[in-house]
Amino acid sequence: MSATDRNLTAAHAEVKAEIARTDTKTALLLAFVGAVLAGTWTVVRDMPLTVPVIVAGGLGLALLVAAAGLLLRSARPNLSGRHGFPLWATLTAEEIGTAVSSDLAADIAGLSRLAVAKFTCLRRAVDLTMTGGALLVLAALLAVGGVA
Template sequence: MPDPGDPTTELGIHTFTTKHTIPTAGGAAVDILAAAAPTAVSTWTCSGCGETGADSLVAALLSAGGHASQCGRGTVPTRLTEAVAAVGAELKRVDSKASTLLTLAGAALTVVLAMISRTSLPAVAGVAGWVCVALIGLGIALLASAVRPSFNGDHGFIRYADADDADDVLARLTSDPADPAAAQREHAQQLHWLSRAVRTKYRRVRLAVDLLVAGVGAAALTVALATML
């Protein structure tokens, strides 16, 4: 006899269910109770928004997957996560640019120093050459400051690097905000710090590029004066 109080029985036959979980775009999850019998009803529930659904197995899987791909998209937590990832990628990009420019500037400085070390170089050309050295040197200093590691902020590995021991690390982990609003605020602080770091790096790289371009002009002037005089 089927048990009216047991939703897992249908016409006296026990229908087993399996549970599946699909992560949502907003960081929650859709839990699916998939019935083994094709004619039985499968259900799903979203832990993020509370929406539920019930249908045949295939239809329930399709609707649950569609809901998971959209639920939470565009919300503040999702946008914060996407923004932090984008800024983190930009941070790697500016570091790569600065490192490449630093290598090129170092090579250019070596060439210019070799050129102005010639004893036969006219005085005017020598002055232009030393101006070139100064410009490139300042550019190198700015690029070096751009790639210099910063240990400001209180997130990521920095949060645990100052711990006294493993117990302190565990204590800091357990003290992380469990409240969604507090966690969201901490995420926003991380985004703010990363954004400021990227902006500072780009400003230094931009100024360094201006100095290097001026240095190239001074180098060209040095060569021209050395040729004419």
């Protein structure tokens, strides 16, 4: 195996590992956001709420729901791609061997684009989660402080 082939194989393994890392982070963050949403509902459903608490809390919850949407988008499988198993599903056994041996660089490029899209959704979801969480903390402080 030549140095170029080894480098391509290593790059291919690296990008697949990054996709797996993104999927793991997405699942953990989605569980966290779901727990925050459920916990917030449990805490506030029996509380008397003022307008400032409703506004801050409502905005925080809206941002958390938006974050959950981005996380679901990130986790959604891309079955229309022209690389990896979606491509292989359209090929014969002989064509798969040819495609894998000759198009590793193209597969790396396609999977890298997929990884960047997943990381972009994940990053935006983290930003929305932090902002939504800060608004929920503000709402809690307003509720405890009794600001009318």
